[in-house]
Amino acid sequence: MDSTAFVSKVIEAIREVVGTGQVELHNPSFDGNEWLYLKECLDSNYVSSVGKFVDQFELLLANYTGAKYAVSVVSGTAALQIALKLAGVNSGEEVLLPALTFVATANAISYLGAVPHFVDSEESTLGIDVGKLREYLTANSEQQSGLCINKSTKRVIRALVPMHTFGHPSDLEQLLSITRDFNLVLVEDAAESLGSLYKGQHTGTFGLLGTLSFNGNKTITTGGGGAILTNDEALARRAKHLTTTAKIAHKWEFDHDEIGYNYRMPNINAALGCAQMEKLPEKISLKRELFKRYKEEFKSISGASIFEEPNSCQSNYWLQTLLLEDDNLNLRDSVLEASNKEGIMTRPAWKLMSNLAPYRNSPAMSLEGANSLYRRVINLPSSPDIYTGTR
Amino acid sequence: MDSTAFVSKVIEAIREVVGTGQVELHNPSFDGNEWLYLKECLDSNYVSSVGKFVDQFELLLANYTGAKYAVSVVSGTAALQIALKLAGVNSGEEVLLPALTFVATANAISYLGAVPHFVDSEESTLGIDVGKLREYLTANSEQQSGLCINKSTKRVIRALVPMHTFGHPSDLEQLLSITRDFNLVLVEDAAESLGSLYKGQHTGTFGLLGTLSFNGNKTITTGGGGAILTNDEALARRAKHLTTTAKIAHKWEFDHDEIGYNYRMPNINAALGCAQMEKLPEKISLKRELFKRYKEEFKSISGASIFEEPNSCQSNYWLQTLLLEDDNLNLRDSVLEASNKEGIMTRPAWKLMSNLAPYRNSPAMSLEGANSLYRRVINLPSSPDIYTGTR
Numbered sequence: 181m182d183s184t185a186f187v188s189k190v191i192e193a194i195r196e197v198v199g200t201g202q203v204e205l206h207n208p209s210f211d212g213n214e215w216l217y218l219k220e221c222l223d224s225n226y227v228s229s230v231g232k233f234v235d236q237f238e239l240l241l242a243n244y245t246g247a248k249y250a251v252s253v254v255s256g257t258a259a260l261q262i263a264l265k266l267a268g269v270n271s272g273e274e275v276l277l278p279a280l281t282f283v284a285t286a287n288a289i290s291y292l293g294a295v296p297h298f299v300d301s302e303e304s305t306l307g308i309d310v311g312k313l314r315e316y317l318t319a320n321s322e323q324q325s326g327l328c329i330n331k332s333t334k335r336v337i338r339a340l341v342p343m344h345t346f347g348h349p350s351d352l353e354q355l356l357s358i359t360r361d362f363n364l365v366l367v368e369d370a371a372e373s374l375g376s377l378y379k380g381q382h383t384g385t386f387g388l389l390g391t392l393s394f395n396g397n398k399t400i401t402t403g404g405g406g407a408i409l410t411n412d413e414a415l416a417r418r419a420k421h422l423t424t425t426a427k428i429a430h431k432w433e434f435d436h437d438e439i440g441y442n443y444r445m446p447n448i449n450a451a452l453g454c455a456q457m458e459k460l461p462e463k464i465s466l467k468r469e470l471f472k473r474y475k476e477e478f479k480s481i482s483g484a485s486i487f488e489e490p491n492s493c494q495s496n497y498w499l500q501t502l503l504l505e506d507d508n509l510n511l512r513d514s515v516l517e518a519s520n521k522e523g524i525m526t527r528p529a530w531k532l533m534s535n536l537a538p539y540r541n542s543p544a545m546s547l548e549g550a551n552s553l554y555r556r557v558i559n560l561p562s563s564p565d566i567y568t569g570t571r
Numbered sequence: 572m573d574s575t576a577f578v579s580k581v582i583e584a585i586r587e588v589v590g591t592g593q594v595e596l597h598n599p600s601f602d603g604n605e606w607l608y609l610k611e612c613l614d615s616n617y618v619s620s621v622g623k624f625v626d627q628f629e630l631l632l633a634n635y636t637g638a639k640y641a642v643s644v645v646s647g648t649a650a651l652q653i654a655l656k657l658a659g660v661n662s663g664e665e666v667l668l669p670a671l672t673f674v675a676t677a678n679a680i681s682y683l684g685a686v687p688h689f690v691d692s693e694e695s696t697l698g699i700d701v702g703k704l705r706e707y708l709t710a711n712s713e714q715q716s717g718l719c720i721n722k723s724t725k726r727v728i729r730a731l732v733p734m735h736t737f738g739h740p741s742d743l744e745q746l747l748s749i750t751r752d753f754n755l756v757l758v759e760d761a762a763e764s765l766g767s768l769y770k771g772q773h774t775g776t777f778g779l780l781g782t783l784s785f786n787g788n789k790t791i792t793t794g795g796g797g798a799i800l801t802n803d804e805a806l807a808r809r810a811k812h813l814t815t816t817a818k819i820a821h822k823w824e825f826d827h828d829e830i831g832y833n834y835r836m837p838n839i840n841a842a843l844g845c846a847q848m849e850k851l852p853e854k855i856s857l858k859r860e861l862f863k864r865y866k867e868e869f870k871s872i873s874g875a876s877i878f879e880e881p882n883s884c885q886s887n888y889w890l891q892t893l894l895l896e897d898d899n900l901n902l903r904d905s906v907l908e909a910s911n912k913e914g915i916m917t918r919p920a921w922k923l924m925s926n927l928a929p930y931r932n933s934p935a936m937s938l939e940g941a942n943s944l945y946r947r948v949i950n951l952p953s954s955p956d957i958y959t960g961t962r
Contacts, residue, residue, distance in 0.1 A: 207616055208616055209616065210613045210616065214613055215610070215613060218609050218613070219606070222601045222605055222606060222609070225598055225599055225600065225601065226787075230787065254645050254646070254795065255645070255833045256833070257832070257833040258833070282825070283816055283818075283825070283827045283831070284816065284833055287816070287830055287831065287832070287833075290830050291682075293684070396617075396621065396837070396838075402837075403837030403838065403839040403840060404645065404833075404835065404836075404837040404840075425674055425675065425678070426929075427674075431907075431911060432907050432911065432917070432918040432919055433919065433922060434673070434674070434918075434919075434921040434922050435922050435927065436674045436927050436928075436929070437927075437928045437929070438928065438929050439678055439681050439929045440674070440678065441648070441678070442646045442647070442648040442649070442675055442678075442795075444795065445795075446787070446793075446794030446795040446840070447787075447794065448794040448839070448840070448843065449794060449795075449837070449839070449840070452839065516822075516823050520822060520823065526823070527823040527825075528823055528824065528825075530825040531824060531825050531826050536826065536827050536828075537827075537828045537829065538817075538827070538828070538829050538830045
């Protein structure tokens with residue numbers, strides 16, 4: 181097939197699924213109790229740090245994911261920064277993360293004065309290549325008094341942060357096994373994977389801590405926001421304390437026992453979150469249907485395929501993903517160009533962290549898998565309501 | 572007067588102003604277009620990073636304060652952190668700030684790896700004691716190649732951050748003169764003083780950068796939020812870039828040229844801000860009337876007085892302030908105890924930063940003025956609508 185024909189076929193297939201007109205990559209929708217709860221905020225004057233919706237949202241998140249505790253904050257980035265701090269990441273230490281991720285994963289590490297250390301990804305999960313990571317750590321790290329030391333930089337490698345790409349769970353069993361064998365703390369960046377299951381258990385609940393995002397482009401949104409999940413009561417308490425300026429409870433005195441953060445989620449954003457949570461199962465079910473539609477439409481197109489959830493996983497399919505075959509790598513930009521010009525918003529994967537100016541000198545393993553995925557991924561319009569024709 | 576009689580008289584005077592029932596320290600009110608604008612957000616699906624209210628809110632802030640540019644962010648703390656970064660504050664340098672402030676001022680400095688250096692406050696402005704600061708810098712700093720060096724720590728002192736306490740402008744003319752003479756950058760923490768004027772010019776617009784807060788307890792609120800003000804176009808551009816993950820504009824590529832922050836204000840919070848801005852002049856006018864009522868009621872009470880805006884200033888009177896005379900210092904906690912028990916929310920000033928666990932070892936000048944104010948200040952209920960009887 182020549183390249184023009186391929187591009188046309190891809191656009192035609194997308195149009196079969198999403199219909200005509202301008203189609204965004206991922207639109208939020210507010211067809212539940214958003215209105216009612218926002219009105220309650222305004223009528224009660226509770227829009228900020230006081231109000232019932234923050235507690236309620238945290239309870240909804242905990243109940244839904246099965247985590248014992250959820251602490252809501254102002255963004256997914258803030259959630260990850262605090263989770264890493266609570267995981268014991270110190271300034272000058274290294275944290276392992278995929279090079280194929282959104283920049284927030286690396287930035288959260290940097291805010292603590294720690295050093296991102298990039299690892300490779302692979303095609304079956306779009307997440308960390310666990311086989312390669314185990315080999316790499318075996319060759320390049322050593323254990324000293326229960327700490328994992330990077331043999332070449334001599335720095336402590338403290339934590340491992342998988343990111344569940346486009347909502348698809350990484351290989352959590354193998355990742356946990358690696359953290360046990362190499363004395364690392366597992367902190368999950370589940371910003372994209374609220375509602376995704378690995379062997380029946382929610383992503384974000386496997387690590388010592390996990391983090392979520394409710395940015396406007398996510399499966400549910402609070403305008404902007406995030407949350408920390410954990411099963412450890414002491415960590416949950418400390419997460420709340422650190423994200424509310426580390427103020428010691430007192431009738432009127434302002435006393436703070438450490439350097440805290442003003443990361444509390446406002447009540448008005450939590451109100452939106454409560455309404456969105458009520459619709460989450462429906463949204464995920466629509467997104468899973470949307471996957472099936474895309475898969476069906478792309479079946480007949482050779483040279484590309486729709487990415488399907490990993491074995492033993494049930495994904496939220498946050499962003500639908502087209503994977504070009506190796507022969508068609510040169511067509512990625514043509515597809516992006518033509519589809520966006522047509523009013524169909526598509527986008528590639530993020531530029532690898534190791535290729536960004538601020539992280540060019542950070543430690544990294546060889547990144548063949550991530551590089552290949554970067555050149556082959558195209559995300560397709562993924563709003564849950566595209567499929568129902570309610571756009 | 573014995574102490575019981577004094578406490579009773581104070582409570583009686585407050586009740587004369589605020590009426591009966593439970594009275595909060597500072598309630599927001601939503602009697603304008605809040606409802607309309609929030610509904611527009613939901614109906615348009617724009618609650619997050621896309622939407623018109625963020626631009627509109629920034630324009631309203633710039634027009635109102637007279638700053639050339641305003642960049643809205645997720646909190647006043649985030650605003651100050653970024654403003655200090657843009658002011659050139661580097662890790663390991665010192666920043667001067669009043670010991671009498673909310674902890675966020677010191678924390679924002681710490682997030683950059685810089686060291687808070689505490690200075691004294693005085694009674695006529697409740698802000699930095701400019702005479703004492705000039706003497707202190709003359710004795711304890713020296714100029715080296717255009718940098719101000721702390722003679723005892725050998726660190727660069729990079730910036731001076733006045734905070735306009737309870738809305739009352741600090742002595743900006745003298746502060747500017749000090750920054751010129753000692754090669755410091757002026758960054759104003761105007762979190763509490765939106766709408767307060769020093770010689771007819773808005774606080775927050777005197778420094779290279781100034782910052783605002785729209786937390787729930789402030790004169791206007793966005794749920795949670797803040798803004799950076801500046802007259803420098805390049806700094807404004809960089810403020811926007813740094814607070815939106817330092818992403819380089821591109822049709823689809825995710826490229827980031829430095830370590831940025833996810834500090835953008837969501838559209839839904841900005842919508843609230845737009846409606847609140849329309850009511851700001853009215854709110855300030857009510858708060859100034861409230862001051863007059865308190866002043867009148869406390870005229871006959873000896874041993875305490877209502878704090879009045881500094882000379883040449885027009886204050887927003889964010890928090891009304893009762894100042895106990897030196898003879899009555901031991902009565903502060905009795906007044907706080909009795910009034911709060913009565914359902915009248917009052918509070919003391921913040922514990923001095925130099926007395927907080929995380930800042931106990933930070934450099935500081937002698938703090939007699941701040942210590943005296945800490946023991947004498949009692950903030951009174953200050954909601955703008957108390958006075959109109961619309962509670």
